[in-house]
Amino acid sequence: MAAPAPLALTMGEPAGIGGELTLKAWQRLHSDAAAAFFVIDDPRRLTALAKRLNLDVPVIEIAGPEATAGAFCAGLPVLALEQAVAGEPGRLDPAHAEAVLASIRHAVALAQSGAAAGVVTNPIHKQVLMEAGFKHPGHTEYLAELCRSARAPVMMLACPELRVVPVTVHMPLTRVPEALTTAMIVETGRTTAEALRHHFGIARPRLAVAGLNPHAGEGGQLGREDDAVIRPAVQKLQADGIEAFGPLPADTMFHAAARRGYDVALCMYHDQALIPIKTIDFEGGVNVTLGLPIIRSSPDHGTALDIAGTGKASPASLLAALRMAAEMAAAGRQTAAS
Template sequence: MSAGRPVALTCGDPAGIGAEIALAARARLGDEVPFFWIGDPSHLPQGAAFQVIAAPDEAVSVAAGRMAVLAHDFPRPALPGQPDPANAQGVIDVIARAVALVQGGQASAVCTLPINKKVLKDGAGFAFPGHTEFLAHLGGVGRVVMMLACPALRVVPATIHIALSEVPRVLTPELLEETIRITVAGLRRDFGIAAPRVAVAGLNPHAGEGGAMGREEIDWIAPLLERLRAGGFDLRGPMPPDTMFHAAARARYDVAVCMYHDQALIPIKTVDFDGGVNVTLGLPFIRTSPDHGTAYDIAGRGIANPSSLVAALKMAQQMAAARGV
């Protein structure tokens, strides 16, 4: 494998597709991205080519064609498609271990495989809505931003997993400003973009069309963007959401800040369904993840597509290079 500190890849839910796509990613990447998988070796598919390592730095010298594994024992076996709450604490501990390794300088970044939040809550009293909030807790930060990225598009939803009816209440000037500031800082630090160009979507159809379809753009979104522009931010908008994602429009900005979940995720999943990467901006360490779930329905069948994980590992390595870690 190539030189440099490796990426720490968490195992995710042992009953999902994590282990099989990790092995497939290793085969596809070859020596391109050094990484090691943290989990129970007995949870890997039968016949898997792997090599147990004692420390992360050994990952760069594992035998060709084998995946480096940092062993972490779990109490129960992994049954594809059948999540076991008894393994929940092990999943949580692996995430915390990966973060500790990065914070201790033994790994360059954390890449997380999919988890099932309900299983973690049922089995171990997991007190966080998801990966992102747990990682923010481990990193000691109060607010982070979720960005979905592929080569053709980066999107950030200002509000995420809430009902559409709740968006106008939750979406405040303070939230949008903080989202923009964290996004810009993240693009500078993690992607080497010195002056990020940010397109900001309107909340309403046609960005309100002069107040005919909603007044949020007039009353506070446009004034907020104007104030931030005066402070040196390169912002475009509020833009009509239905005209900002075609190819010519995407060429004019580095990231699109959207107002709610589907406004951001539908475009990127349309542009690159298999290659999207979930990136957490605002953490003191690098975190990426494939943009899909545990896929219990196909787990263990050897048909899961590793493309998003491959992209996530590559992006983690690129972000580490931008940070110089």
């Protein structure tokens, strides 16, 4: 039986900590063949960075993903970009934008072809990409376009103690009440439940749905959205056979005993979802994109330009992202075989 395809790791913003995290992740994982990954980057950049950080990481340029397994125990497998990337730590340069995007495009294409088991993305710097002409709010929307996804992608943040999905993501809080619709909540819930079944091995996912207002609206006294918009969405999900319940007061959803009662929390806006998970596990949180035809995970942090090149960056979130992508791929193979 052929070995599973390796994971593809993207370069991320070269001025940030992605390169350092990649080197440190290989140091932690190289003795585990099941954790094999390759990175799409400039091998010379990573060799120079390893030397700068005094990290003992041999860099091995590979011709294709199939060479990853044979190289992984001896060195970091790198599939070379066509563009040379210098990337001075901490110094953003829009000239590197095309290399950053090329790394993502190549990783997605390899995952779509089956040559890679999934894509793990190092953090990008959206502002510098936008200055170079990038038209997307972030990674998620760009990946959806590359995959020509028929459904809207869903962002899930996960750690061992909690999974959260924000229904609305990067928008001002003042716009959330008018943007939130029953259909949006239902579609997000359906995508989430399907992904938990297929890629997380949860046969009957339990979805806890948060209210928008304090006390989930207090029967309309503190806002009408909970009864008029969110409750009908919960009822539609239940009619679909999905074990959803709510709307629940968000201030009592995230303590340890409450978390044992569900598999994922559907939250109505960005901070309602991200504050609890970053409080519970700031370093180990993973960003997972649901609803794509490929597996994609990412560390749940940014480029950390202030510490880039210093050796201080922790690889914990990248390690968690790599492990989660590998587990999702394995669960998907098992689901397909059953």
